[in-house]
Amino acid sequence: MTIQDRAVNFPVASRSVVYEGRVWNIVHDTFVFPDTGESLGRDYIDHPGAVAVVALDEQDRVLMIEQYRQPVGMYLWEVPAGLLDIDGEDPLTAAQRELFEEADVRADEWHVLVDQFNSPGSSAEALRIFLAQGIHEIPESERFTRDGEEASMELRWVPFTEALDAVMDGRIHNPSAVSGLMALSVAKQRGLDSLREPDADWSAHPAFRDQTSPSAQDA
Structure with missing residues (x-):
């Protein structure tokens, strides 16, 4: 069986900017993890790639x-x-x-x-x-x-x-x-x-991701 990373679209209940930087920001997301139904909060760098x-x-x-x-x-x-x-x-x-x-x-x-x-x-x-x-x-x-x-x-x-x-x-x-x-x-x-062509699909990048594609699974 082929292994491949999967994109998902868990609804984000809230998002706020914790820190605004020169190049990137730190944001806080709150979302429900469907496997457990638990509400989770995560801080991470919102990076352009x-x-x-x-x-x-x-x-x-x-x-x-x-x-x-x-x-x-x-x-x-x-x-x-x-x-x-x-x-x-x-x-x-x-x-x-x-x-x-x-x-x-x-x-x-x-x-x-x-x-x-x-x-x-x-x-x-x-x-x-x-x-x-x-x-x-x-x-x-x-x-x-x-x-x-x-x-x-x-x-x-x-x-x-x-x-x-x-x-x-x-x-x-x-x-x-x-x-x-x-x-x-x-x-x-x-x-x-x-090797792949230089314009190969890069839908793993959040900015290029098509959530309607077959690789994406809605929560």
């Missing part, structure tokens, strides 16, 4: 960037990534924009590597990680001007096997990088032509 890109060149190297992250107090080696925070922007366009802004490159060929929820017990954040190939550098005069923590990011092309070793040795911890590199390892074994 994000995309990430594993860029792979013809020399089998992946593009890694080192960025400072204040919540964990570390410089982390990551893959290019960013929020889905522009109204009407589809995930592929967002990924292409992030690759341009953070890595100074464009790509001709795109596929979906893997989809995930980063912390489904506490956040609505859905993440889609793409594989980008056919890499072209952007002329220096056309590059995006980075600021904040991104202003001093180091960019490095890392042999794929070395990047994968860094995951398995516990030397890198960013979820986009870890999941993306592991997914690419599996995809290489199965054949990259087995």
